[in-house]
Amino acid sequence: MTIDKSLKVKAGGTSSRSVLTRVERITRLSETDRWSEGSSAFGLPKVRVKILQLKKKKKKTKEEDEK
Template sequence: MPIDNSLKVKAGAISNRNVLTRAERLEKLKEADRWKEGDKVLGMPKVRVVKISMKKKKKVKTEEEGGAAGAKGAKGGKAAPKK
């Protein structure tokens, strides 16, 4: 029996979570040397979840714009001062 379309998880639906699982918290604490093997699992210290913000992509110059910029660059890039 196939799964209903409303129950499928799409790649775009996966987002950053603000809660870590216990295993993920243990990994972070081990990296920071705040948890050692044999310590109690209950009452672990809190772990900050880093939020990642996406930066806007820069526009790619087309060949026409690149050619015009290349012509200006050949002349030194700046206009000669007027006398």
């Protein structure tokens, strides 16, 4: 059975996540020297997640195409 076109999401799961797993947080904290190897994996500090926003391309008008 297929999904109706109106129910499909255009991005299709390509959006960035706003929450990191514990392993991802530990790797980011260790890169910035905020976590050491012997520290507890519980109660980790918050880690900012950078969200990429793509700029939309401007549509060319007919006048610009003729030049």
